[in-house]
Amino acid sequence: MDLTSKLAGQPGAEPVPGVPDAWHWSRMIFSFDAVVAGDRVLEMRVMGEYDPALARAVLELARDHAPRVLDSERPLVVLEGLACPGWDFDTVAAVGPEVHEYHGQEDTDLHKATVALFPGWRQEFSGSETLAEARHQFDRGLQPTRLRRDPVPFLRMRYRNERTGSHSEGPDRGLATLDVLRHELSLLPGSPGSVVEWENRLGAVFRAECGADLSVHGPDGSRQTTGDDLAALAERSVLRPEETS
Structure with missing residues (x-):
């Protein structure tokens, strides 16, 4: 599967400046940013308020640490070191297709190749989340597609x-x-x-x-x-x- 063509072919897709093999597109109230990393896609989705600088920072951190994300057997992987002016997020969380439903209805092959990313705070994650816990946090616990939210400390x-x-x-x-x-x-x-x-x-x-x-x-x-x-x-x-x- 040609992931580069898949992303470039999304309606309205444009290259992300300064990030090779990355694209941005939007649909209704959602903004999408994704980058190819080997045989996988690392994708961030935002509903409502959107900041391209933050999206770029998330993609770059995840791409730079792609082996940690792609080789892990954990359902939720935590990457520390996120920094972007105007935001106090300090972490990127990554979950695989067993957790998220991105592209699940329109393109099952792309769904299986996609890792979902979202910004958060280190205090929200233990690194020991079970599959059920990762699904709960991604579906409703942490509101991963919203940038304006309060931290939810892990407990x-x-x-x-x-x-x-x-x-x-x-x-x-x-x-x-x-x-x-x-x-x-x-x-x-x-x-x-x-x-x-x-x-x-x-x-x-x-x-x-x-x-x-x-x-x-x-x-x-x-x-x-x-x-x-x-x-x-x-x-x-x-x-x-x-x-x-």
Whole structure:
């Protein structure tokens, strides 16, 4: 398959200045940028507000590190080092055709050859995402086609509250937001037998329990705690994991 011709043949496609084998095109509210890397296509899509300088920076970083992207067996690959004036993104994420649906309906061969790219922040990724987690983050967790969005720090958690009857699904920690963690920790005091367990992007696990007192177990061991201290620990462990892992 001639990937260069595939991209150049997209309606309205124009070469990206200064980036060999790269093209830009648009359709309705979407902007597309893609570059050929060996036998694969690295593609970024944006809905709404678009910045060609940012798109170029994403393509160049991904192309420069193409072996890491193309040779990885992970469903989501993280590339640090993104920098573009006017944006504070510091990372490019890449997912393969088992995660994204780009070109899936109109060109199945191109779909299979395409790696989807999007800018993000390092705090959003662990590098240990499962296939199901990568799909969740790409489909709805991180809004990969929107440039104006807030960071969503990586977090896995599970919980059970005996007083409210609320609980997470299944025995394993699943993806969650910091707001959910804050909420469940706020309900922990005065609820004997309840537990909240969470994991940050570095893999450090914390477990807060309500018995006669509140307690928390983490990488540094177990200790008694308070509701306020738990809230502070949640913020620190998720937003600044290097301080607690």
